[in-house]
Amino acid sequence: MTGDETRRVADALRQAIETGEYSPGDKLPTGEKLAEKYGVHRGTAMKSVRALAAEGYVELVPRQAPRVRERPRSRLVVRDRTVYRDELGYFFDQNAKNWAAVEAPTRGIAVPPDHIADLLGVPRGQDVLVRERKMGPADTKQVLQLATSYLPMALVAELPALGAEKAGPGGIYDRLEEHFQAPLEWEETAWSRQPTEEEQAALKISKTIPVLVVTRVAQIMRDDALIGAEVNETRMSSERFALAYRVQRSDSAAWPRQA
Amino acid sequence: MTGDETRRVADALRQAIETGEYSPGDKLPTGEKLAEKYGVHRGTAMKSVRALAAEGYVELVPRQAPRVRERPRSRLVVRDRTVYRDELGYFFDQNAKNWAAVEAPTRGIAVPPDHIADLLGVPRGQDVLVRERKMGPADTKQVLQLATSYLPMALVAELPALGAEKAGPGGIYDRLEEHFQAPLEWEETAWSRQPTEEEQAALKISKTIPVLVVTRVAQIMRDDALIGAEVNETRMSSERFALAYRVQRSDSAAWPRQA
DNA sequence: TAGTGGTCTAGACCACGGC
DNA sequence: CCGTGGTCTAGACCACTAT
Numbered sequence: 394m395t396g397d398e399t400r401r402v403a404d405a406l407r408q409a410i411e412t413g414e415y416s417p418g419d420k421l422p423t424g425e426k427l428a429e430k431y432g433v434h435r436g437t438a439m440k441s442v443r444a445l446a447a448e449g450y451v452e453l454v455p456r457q458a459p460r461v462r463e464r465p466r467s468r469l470v471v472r473d474r475t476v477y478r479d480e481l482g483y484f485f486d487q488n489a490k491n492w493a494a495v496e497a498p499t500r501g502i503a504v505p506p507d508h509i510a511d512l513l514g515v516p517r518g519q520d521v522l523v524r525e526r527k528m529g530p531a532d533t534k535q536v537l538q539l540a541t542s543y544l545p546m547a548l549v550a551e552l553p554a555l556g557a558e559k560a561g562p563g564g565i566y567d568r569l570e571e572h573f574q575a576p577l578e579w580e581e582t583a584w585s586r587q588p589t590e591e592e593q594a595a596l597k598i599s600k601t602i603p604v605l606v607v608t609r610v611a612q613i614m615r616d617d618a619l620i621g622a623e624v625n626e627t628r629m630s631s632e633r634f635a636l637a638y639r640v641q642r643s644d645s646a647a648w649p650r651q652a
Numbered sequence: 653m654t655g656d657e658t659r660r661v662a663d664a665l666r667q668a669i670e671t672g673e674y675s676p677g678d679k680l681p682t683g684e685k686l687a688e689k690y691g692v693h694r695g696t697a698m699k700s701v702r703a704l705a706a707e708g709y710v711e712l713v714p715r716q717a718p719r720v721r722e723r724p725r726s727r728l729v730v731r732d733r734t735v736y737r738d739e740l741g742y743f744f745d746q747n748a749k750n751w752a753a754v755e756a757p758t759r760g761i762a763v764p765p766d767h768i769a770d771l772l773g774v775p776r777g778q779d780v781l782v783r784e785r786k787m788g789p790a791d792t793k794q795v796l797q798l799a800t801s802y803l804p805m806a807l808v809a810e811l812p813a814l815g816a817e818k819a820g821p822g823g824i825y826d827r828l829e830e831h832f833q834a835p836l837e838w839e840e841t842a843w844s845r846q847p848t849e850e851e852q853a854a855l856k857i858s859k860t861i862p863v864l865v866v867t868r869v870a871q872i873m874r875d876d877a878l879i880g881a882e883v884n885e886t887r888m889s890s891e892r893f894a895l896a897y898r899v900q901r902s903d904s905a906a907w908p909r910q911a
Numbered sequence: 912t913a914g915t916g917g918t919c920t921a922g923a924c925c926a927c928g929g930c
Numbered sequence: 931c932c933g934t935g936g937t938c939t940a941g942a943c944c945a946c947t948a949t
Contacts, residue, residue, distance in 0.1 A: 397918085397919090398918080398919065399918080399919090423933080423934065423935085424934075424935070425933090425934085433919080433920085434919065434920050434921070435920095435921095435935095436919080436920080436921090436937095437918085437919060437920080439935070439936080440918095440919095442935095447859075448846075449846075453935085454928095454935090455926085455927080455928090455934090455935060455936065456926075456927050456928055456929090456933090456934055456935055456936085457927095457928070457929085457934075457935080458934075458935090459935090474897060474899055474900070475899065475900045475901070475902045476899050476900070476901055476902060476905045477902045477904050477905055478902075478904045478905040478909075479904065483905060485899070570909070576907035576908070578898070579898070579899035580896065580897070580898055580899065581896065581897055581898075581899055582894050582895065582896045583842060583894060583895045583896075584864065584890055584893070584894035584895070585844035585862045585864055585890040586862065586890060586891075587707075587708075587860060587861075587862070601846060601860070602846075603844045603845065603846070603862035603890065605843065605844055609899070631843055631844040631845060631862065632845075634843070635841050635842060635843035636841065636842045636843070636895075637839065637840065637841045637842075638733060638839070638840055638897055639837070639838070639839055639840075639900075640733055640734065640735050640744070640838035640839065640840055640868070641733070641734045641735070641897075641898075642734070642735055643734045643735060643736045643737075645736050645737045645738065646735045646736055646737040646742060648835035649835075650737075650829070656937080656938095657937080657938070658937080658938090682914080682915065682916085683915075683916065684914090684915085692938080692939085693938065693939045693940070694916095694939095694940095695918095695938080695939075695940090696937085696938060696939080698916070698917080699937095699938095701916095712916085713916090714915090714916060714917065714945085714946075714947095715914095715915055715916055715917080715945070715946050715947055715948090716915080716916080716946095716947070716948085717915075717916090718916090
């Protein structure tokens with residue numbers, strides 16, 4: 394991906410940025426100027442700039458001068474994998490307490506991805522209720538997380554409040570626990586991948602920044618049988634979020650240890 | 653990133669791969685052939701191929717015909733965030749029970765990254781003991797995870813077994829618990845980023861596949877004071893691994909709920 | 912040793928943003 | 931409306947791989 398000349402120019406530019414010769418927000422010289430300065434073809438110079446953009450140093454907007462990017466904040470917002478409750482209901486992230494839906498949530502009926510159908514316990518290809526929300530701090534209105542919730546249609550038929558525009562106090566989780574008179578149990582799976590084009594646009598990240606995907610399954614069990622389930626899949630920039638949790642000791646690793 | 657012609661050729665190739673015209677392992681036509689077939693310049697055709705490589709469809713090795721890549725497995729190996737214990741000592745991943753160091757582990761003294769120093773409770777810029785291991789299944793010898801362990805020099809001085817080539821039965825965790833006669837507590841932070849060149853080479857992934865980074869801090873506390881700490885940072889392909897864990901109920905979210 | 916991908920130069924055209 | 935980044939063609943050279 395990188396030949397001698399491209400590499401040379403990219404290294405020079407990267408160092409110039411790291412030493413503060415160009416500060417965040419500054420414009421970089423035009424491709425023509427860079428080509429002249431380093432004695433290469435304009436195409437080669439632009440390739441170097443594009444390489445820096447892929448590394449996250451530079452923001453590239455077509456037909457605008459490349460700008461030095463605000464360096465990825467070393468201070469990550471950490472999600473703590475515990476469920477809390479306040480007067481509004483359950484919540485999973487103390488950082489997100491004052492967040493709100495930045496745009497109007499959407500609600501519709503659609504076929505979910507296979508892995509979601511499997512988690513919900515419905516046949517693949519079958520319609521489910523899908524809600525989508527773009528979440529962010531109530532003040533800045535910046536979109537930081539994309540949350541999608543999936544509910545089996547059978548469950549919505551049994552408990553119509555789940556499909557309403559507003560599910561009422563405490564949201565769908567309170568409706569589920571009220572209806573079944575049993576506690577929800579949540580399990581999360583976390584992984585990461587390249588962002589889709591939609592995610593790039595909504596979260597304002599380049600295609601090289603991975604998204605962190607947290608899939609949370611809410612289950613209500615009765616006599617060891619699953620009687621209700623919901624899946625929430627939240628996507629966020631891996632540059633801004635990390636997950637934190639305590640590692641649990643299994644029975645085999647109990648303390649004090651037996652000799 | 654993608655002009656009309658590049659996009660057109662890339663779309664055609666992507667569809668050819670998805671419809672099975674080219675199967676995993678097959679070679680793609682040469683740049684010259686593609687250029688002829690689609691009536692574009694060779695450079696343009698190669699750009700399309702490179703775009704498909706970035707999306708994970710094609711594996712690109714310099715000076716070899718591009719090969720259709722084994723599609724990212726939908727079946728993820730899931731790490732369960734619980735600590736277990738067997739006759740060999742603690743372990744954190746039931747999938748990794750039969751794994752071994754694929755290459756000889758390295759051991760050295762070096763300055764750790766700032767975030768590691770902070771977690772260890774050591775001043776930034778100070779030397780620590782660094783161990784590196786490349787882990788994978790004992791049979792295939794494929795490297796699946798890169799594990800780096802950091803220990804403060806003061807702790808090694810106090811407990812020399814920690815710095816030995818072999819820390820003895822149960823490894824450093826057993827040495828720590830024996831020495832301090834107290835249980836370790838582990839906390840993990842998980843996030844994701846683009847792979848470094850070293851990680852690309854060791855894990856055999858392209859620069860577009862994110863790596864999942866799990867930073868595990870082992871702490872021994874006595875009377876609420878930290879008396880010993882170790883940090884283990886494990887990096888793995890986000891295409892192959894996911895993390896799974898139960899969400900804990902905090903006191904505020906206890907069940908049964910009070911009205 | 913022939914052929915391949917990778918890279919670089921040269922020169923051209925386009926669409927669009929900021930002056 | 932000029933200048934910019936983005937794209938494409940054309941043609942050249944190189945290093946390495948497969949044969």
